Amino acid sequence: MSMLVVGLSHKSAPVATLERAAIGGDDLNKLRYDVFHAEHVAGTFIVSTCNRVEIYAEVDKFHSGVSSICELLARHSSVPPADLTPHLYVHYEDRAVQHLLAVACGLDSMVVGEGQILGQVRQAIGVAREQGTLGRELGELGGLALRTGKRAHAETGIDRAGANLVSVGIGLAAARLPASGSPSEDGLLQGSRVLVVGAGSMSGLAAATASRMGAGSLIVANRTPDNAERLAARLGGKTAALSELPDAVESADLVISCTGAAGAVITQATLASIMARRAAAGGRPLVLLDLAMPRDIEPAAAALPGVSLIDLDTIGVAVDGSAHDEDLAAVRAIVAEEFAARASAVRAASVTPTVVALRAKAAKVVDAELVRLTARLTGLDDHALGEIAQTVRRVADKLLHAPTVRIKELAAAPGGDEYAAALRVLFDLDPKAIDAVTRVDVELGTDQEVPE
Helix, strand or coil: CEEEEEEEECCCCCHHHHHHHCCCHHHHHHHHHHHHCCCCEEEEEEEECCCEEEEEEEECCHHHHHHHHHHHHHHHHCCCHHHHHHHCEEEECHHHHHHHHHHHHCCCCCCCCCCHHHHHHHHHHHHHHHCCCCCHHHHHHHHHHHHHHHHHHHHCCCCHHHHHHHHHHHHHHHHHCCCCCCCCHHHCCECCEEEEECCCHHHHHHHHHHHHCCECEEEEECCCHHHHHHHHHHHCCEEECHHHHHHHHHHCCEEEECCCCCCCCECHHHHHHHHHHHHHCCCCCEEEEECCCCCCECHHHHHCCCEEEECHHHHHHHCCHHHHHHHHHHHHHHHHHHHHHHHHHHHHHHCHHHHHHHHHHHHHHHHHHHHHHHHHCCCCCHHHHHHHHHHHHHHHHHHHHHHHHHHHHHHCCCCCHHHHHHHHHHCCCCHHHHHHHHHHHHHHCCCCCCCC
């Protein structure tokens, strides 16, 4: 079996396509079930978030597996293949493994280093395990991905990438609010009315940070109401439809916007009208924090009286990127290390059936010779025959010990399969015997537990 991933993400598809392809609830369960029962598929789990939909599978045929999975994804997402296919990416074998490790570490996230994706991968693997669709090899790979992700967050500062962008931005915004809260970070937004536009990973981090910093009220506005409701409910906030956005902006002290829209979500003209009404009601200033790329808020809005605009350029001056680069390098090193260890283990394991078959053949030869010897040495008692048998078996074991240990070591290196092939030729091992060992290993093997 080989590893395969078919998916689309914020890197390969526009937000509109991701929204159409988003799958959850019963539809996700049905897709998982159908992929698992597709021809040439032995196991699967699906990672489905606001920024990606990825189907991981064990397949015995590449082209058939890809074709089946693409067709099922189009069917269950109700996105025509012609609209979906141009945005799909396919990774196979080593590339599929490396991609999953990178995803679990947050290297492939819209906000590089965000920790939410690790929990989403864990949940996807856990659900697949509960529903019996995981498969042995995919279960082991899932465990490796979760371990790698945990190492990335525990051993490096990768989390700081997304957190700094948001916390520094909100800190700058709080300093521009007319009535700053407590000097401590937890009280910077004390009593402020905060509007978050968007409900993706960055917006979720921004909303959580604003809540932690003491926001007096929190409103979430998003194109997809369900996503806004989930985010707002988690933080004790409320929601607003995008059609109500001007009113929501007018009542806010701080607006944080981070959507995937191609154009401006908040225009200068809209803000001009809002600020005119605010001026008539006392002239409350408005702070805007634009975390989107491309921009959500027209830069010209910064020229409006009473408006203070903070964007990524502003934040970039306050954030030192060198530490972030070091963290990225450290995480990539962890991914490379874990991938290399897995590759070595897979190569070493591949020679095991050959070694078992060799020992089985040796045992068969020893048993046959002992039977022949027993028939000829009729004068020996059972104790003597037992000593002879034990000695012969010990000699055979000692002769095989060094070669079998060495071949496992050699097999762990690139090109190690050549040593197993040589062993099969030198000892004239029956391919059927090796296949039998492999089948028994698969049938008796158990899934690895997924680490917490």
